[in-house]
Amino acid sequence: MPHIYTLHQDADEIFVVDYTGSKEAQMMQLATKFRELIQTRSKPVLVMAVFNDSTYVTPTFMRHAEKESGAVMPLLEKVAFVGLSTTKKIILQGYNILFGRSFQAFDTQEEAIRFLVDRSASDKRSPF
Secondary structure, three states: OOEEEEEEEOOEEEEEEEOOOOOHHHHHHHHHHHHHHHHHHOOOEEEEEEOOOOOOOOHHHHHHHHHHHHHHHHHEEEEEEEOOOHHHHHHHHHHHHHHOOOOEEEOOHHHHHHHHHOOOOOOOOOOO
16 A cells, blocks of 8 residues: 655664555655655655556656655655666666666665665765
8 A cells, every 4th residue: 555654774764655556646646745744844854665566657657756856856865766677767767867866776675774774875976
């Protein structure tokens, strides 16, 4: 079931946007809800976005996600994606180019969490 929740890893708080099994309308609602949450919080956050094979990233959703995440980009400390297919990883590369970031894709949530809490790792560099 798609939803937003937080994980605590030592002193770090990670916001998880779980798109698992979502349809386009649900995904767009989650993206908007997440943007509102981050704007209300108004301080940098660590983010993990979770997808699976039944989550379809449509062009309409991508335009919406670009708008919503663009509105809070300065507050996104680090972002990790989990469960991306090869096609979704290619889409992520385009997203990285658009925002001048290097968001990372991982096969497991554990790998993503390690990246997010690693103070020596960053996604604030251009992929080129």
